[in-house]
Amino acid sequence: MDVDEVPQEGNRTMGGHRRAMYARDKDGRMVIVPSRGGEVDETVTLQALERIDELAAAARERVLAGRTSPLEYWMYARRLDLSQLSQVTGFWQWRIRRHFHPQRFARLSTAILQRYADVMGIGVEQLRRLP
């Protein structure tokens, strides 16, 4: 990649930051060039974010229909999936799946809710319902 090929058209997921890239200058030396990012990297980041948003939106529908608990919604909204949530809380995946059951979720102790809330960086009251 030459210096003038470093993507600069902008990537809105980068929030105005520039990332360092290595490219060849006119003397043939590899140098650091701050890049504003471009369409390729923006496309794949947005795709990953959209996927999470889709999962969160689908979970929200199921919460409203009484088929899952707000826990599942918050899991996706905080960019986690079942295996990650299991890793960060230390709960087994099957146990978390049981907590997706609305009636069981309603009976959960504050201690357990607190553990979920902590790893998600939200409050227990927030976790109990949809935003």
Place this chain on the structure above:
Amino acid sequence: MKATTGTEFRHRHAAHCESGVAASLLTHHGVPISEAMAFGLSSAMAFAYLPFVKFAGFPLIAYRMPPRHILKGMARPFGMRFRFETFRDPAAGMRRLDELLAQGRVVGAQTSPFWLPYFPEDMRFHFNAHNLIVYGKQGDEYLISDPVAEDPQRCAGDALQRARFAKGLMAPKGLLYYPESIGCNEVTADAVRRAIRKTVRTMLGPVPIVGVRGIRMLAKRVAKLDPADRLSLNYAGHIVRMQEEIGTGGAGFRFLYAAFLQEAAHVTGIAELAALSERMNEVGDGWREFALQAARMIKGRDAFDPGKLARMLHGQAEREREFFRALKRAVA
């Protein structure tokens, strides 16, 4: 060990967090090396396709060696030791950081960017192996040199604590590190050749999911993607995201390695390495073409054609195989 340069800590922008941190810490302690040298000297460039490690539901595709490889790789060439400290209790981990800062040290730390407020919102994912340097404290705010950020940052104590004590896969456990002693402050030709030979061994090695064979394995998996399944496009996007976005500086670290080879040519006096740096640059361009093609398919500008992406990956595997064979001859 305090800074021997007698100067204040200077932030540097880098393509990758760990090589950036390693280079900045060493430079601060009187061993002026570039990010590319830290990356190459630790033989950090690689390729690995790990179908059994899931990352947000997709297999882990790494274009470099695992976390901490670069820091540990500084030990031999510089006769140095990093001291690594982890903590069970977050409060103790923060106290220790304050203590080290009060001694005038700059300290490396492992964190999760999900909890770092200065990260752009869309880039905040749960990934527990992000490295940064803490070089001071003002009031409750820590002064942070995050290599992937252009300028120095600030971070409140509670946010930094959360980032350092994030849980899950590769949990940092508050990891702090700093150089304890450095025996040698220059890069030797011998160390460079040894590092290159190690990278050649990794890339041409026999493990089916690592190096050139790993690229071929991934190509075969991509060829089997079902074009009718919407998630297949996410799979292609995931490969590109790992390559272009996750702290790589683009093209899966190939440009960074090209920069290293250029320096390596100077250090060793092997002119062939400068020509190979050019070639590595072209290999990197090949990866960018792959990314561009995948992005066009994701955007719907081109029809989704897993076979075409697979052929491009096989082409990359072939280019890298020839490249590393030539590199092997050059340092033999």
